[in-house]
Amino acid sequence: MARSGRSLFIISITIISIITLLTFTSLPGISATSKINEHPSVIAQSVNLGAAFKELNIEGSILIYDQNNQKFYQHNASHNSTAFLPASTFKILNSLISLETGVIKDEIAILTWDGIMREFPTWNRDTNMRQAYKDSTVWFYQVLARRVGHERMQQFINQVGYGNRQIGTPEQIDKFWLSGPLQITPKQQIEFLQRLYRRELPFSQRTFDVVQDIMIIEKTPNYILRAKTGWATSVKPNIGWFVGYLEQNNNVYFFATNIYMKDAADAPKRIELTRRSFKALGLL
Known part of the structure; x- marks a missing residue:
């Protein structure tokens, strides 16, 4: 009887231990910490990327691709599959094509301003590709597109x-990315950026070197951010873009942010939404 009683006691203790373990591991604080430590990507899966959109009172989407873990994180999946005018995000490809065809020698070759006053003071001057990319100077890239020509483009x-x-007719060669018919989805932006990063596009190593360099908008000891904004004003509501890729922690995160812009006050929100989303994923 003593041996039988001891066996029952051991069984009871075991059952209690199992119940206790199951109870504690089901608590959010304990289970989440354990899983996050073992699988860092779980952090991203649990983050609501839509929070920043609500905070900034913006409608739109964001799509982020984690290359090492081969995972997408997004807000507003249907929006990420919708095609929009690329606007100035097309300057990435326009730069590649213009350098490859030789219609401009390099990123420091200057084009002369035509003297026409435009809405942004930074556009009203002679400039080169490096500066025009930074200032998003429309006329500069329109000149390059005309030089490339409809057929080669x-x-x-x-x-x-x-x-x-x-890209429409030859007459549309300098505006097809601004007013159509060229359109691209956020998902397609990511696919293009991946091929750019991997240098799987039909351009020389020199062309890749130059464009990937002028794409850098922020560089710190911890990360490099390459990107381009876009603002389609020919449609209502206006469409705002921020696309590119972040190199951090020996990984690459490709992103495409697309929003509806009510006015110029919404322009900075393209970048702010992206930064907040990266911070929510433990980056930047």
């Missing part, structure tokens, strides 16, 4: 597989 866009590949 269409050939490169077809080879790259950029967006819907439609």
